[in-house]
Amino acid sequence: MTTKFDFDVLYIGAGHATFDGAAPLAATGVSVGVIESGLIGGTCPNRGCNAKITLDEAVKITREADRLGTVLKNHPQIDWTANVAHKQSIIDPLPQGLTARLEDAGAKIIKGHAQFKDAHTVTINGNQDVTAEKIVIATGLKPHRLAIPGTELAHDSEAFMNLTQLPDHLTIVGGGYIGMEFATMANEAGAAVTVLLRGDTVLRKFYQPFVQKVVADLKQRGVTFITNANVQSFEQAGDQYRVNYGDHQQLTTDWILDATGRIPNLDGLGLTKVGVQFDARTGVQVNDHLQTTVANIYAAGDVIQSDQPKVTPAAYFESKYLMQLFSGQTTAPIQFPTIPTVVFTSPRIAQAGVTVEQAAAQGLKVTTNDLANYWYYQVDREPLAQSKQVHDAAGHLVGVTEMSDQAENAVNALLPAIEFKMDRNQVNRLIGLFPTIGYAAWHRA
């Protein structure tokens, strides 16, 4: 591109929004720099998806072992301390592997905190200027913290996943992805769990009848849900903590997880100085080329204002799009494919495409499959397994939502049919391995 600057493209942040595209971009000969203040890989590998799914594996197994109790001789239990050590052994090598992926492709990694000096220059740790023709803001999200007295006594999801001892009683504020996934893990590992909800809705972006079944199951397993909790303050109470909520109500707990959402990570970035428009709550404004209000500055991943869910598949796709844009493979606006989402409760709830609610509004046909009645879901005795398929008037599958232990795999299997609007003949030619969850899902496409 140019020799006027240190780099053709400089990324701020080294998460999925960067590395999935920055490595192949560097491999095309474009000169690429990546600035990272923390661990290479960002949230997903180090304190998000990979860490969480490793801890969850034992949850899935003990739940299944429970159901197959009459078949299995010894009932397994989760050793939380060992589980956290196992998680650490899985994620520890990831930053090094991702560093190699970037550097082997020719990208240069610069460790430190970046702040804009002008539209082409960022200062690292206040003392080193780096210039680039194009700069990508990919700084992700950080935990939102409740603005109440004692908020410093609460912790975030990363701290929970690093707990070497499981607290006897855990209080979780928030009923979103983190609240529900972590309530599931802590409950199965043996902690008493109380979830404090702002209103009475949990996982509001997921199909509510499925969510209600998952919540009812967690209640049956001992998790307490307090609706309209209006959390007011946290206080130290000896070795424990007091949570003041509602109308002079209190509970005592050993550990508090603030799971009230995540907000754009724009600390000390200097966006106002260079004229990049942003909103502190919703993120950096971008157009349909992921370009900010400053022409040579782009943004991708969790940090952008977008209708897409704040999940790795969206960050991955945006990163790949910028790679294509910067290497001259495209000039077209970004066109998002179907971005699927899943909450890793037990069972999971996964969805892609048109939701059941949207289908109702659009008059589309919704079919229900009671998967618990299907023999393959009876192999591991799944009591909670159902799926909903949405078809358009021509019979194309346009949406699916599933609640089951392998809902993520079922939805993955159906993505091509949704994304490429396959007709009946095409669907009929996709013959999956039998017996598998993918086959079972295709059977219903």
Ligand SMILES: Cc1cc2nc3c(=O)[nH]c(=O)nc-3n(C[C@H](O)[C@H](O)[C@H](O)COP(=O)(O)OP(=O)(O)OC[C@H]3O[C@@H](n4cnc5c(N)ncnc54)[C@H](O)[C@@H]3O)c2cc1C
């Ligand atoms: C607990 C948890 C579980 C999750 N589970 C899933 C899941 O199962 N599936 C899924 O799809 N998604 C999941 N997510 C969401 C997923 O992690 C994010 O969507 C994804 O990581 C976004 O990538 P990103 O590159 O946009 O941001 P990040 O991965 O957050 O990367 C941003 C990077 O920028 C760095 N940075 C910030 N400011 C600066 C600066 N000024 N200078 C230098 N560096 C800076 C940060 O240190 C960070 O490394 C989870 C998130 C959490 C918190």
Ligand SMILES: NC(=O)c1ccc[n+]([C@@H]2O[C@H](COP(=O)([O-])OP(=O)(O)OC[C@H]3O[C@@H](n4cnc5c(N)ncnc54)[C@H](O)[C@@H]3O)[C@@H](O)[C@H]2O)c1
């Ligand atoms: N499986 C996945 O893909 C996955 C898993 C974990 C996290 N994530 C990502 O991380 C992000 C953050 O997750 P999250 O669960 O923190 O956020 P979230 O937005 O999913 O949920 C936040 C919850 O906190 C509640 N809340 C907000 N203020 C409150 C208050 N004052 N009192 C009580 N409750 C309050 C909200 O009503 C909501 O239920 C998600 O948006 C998601 O993109 C994804």
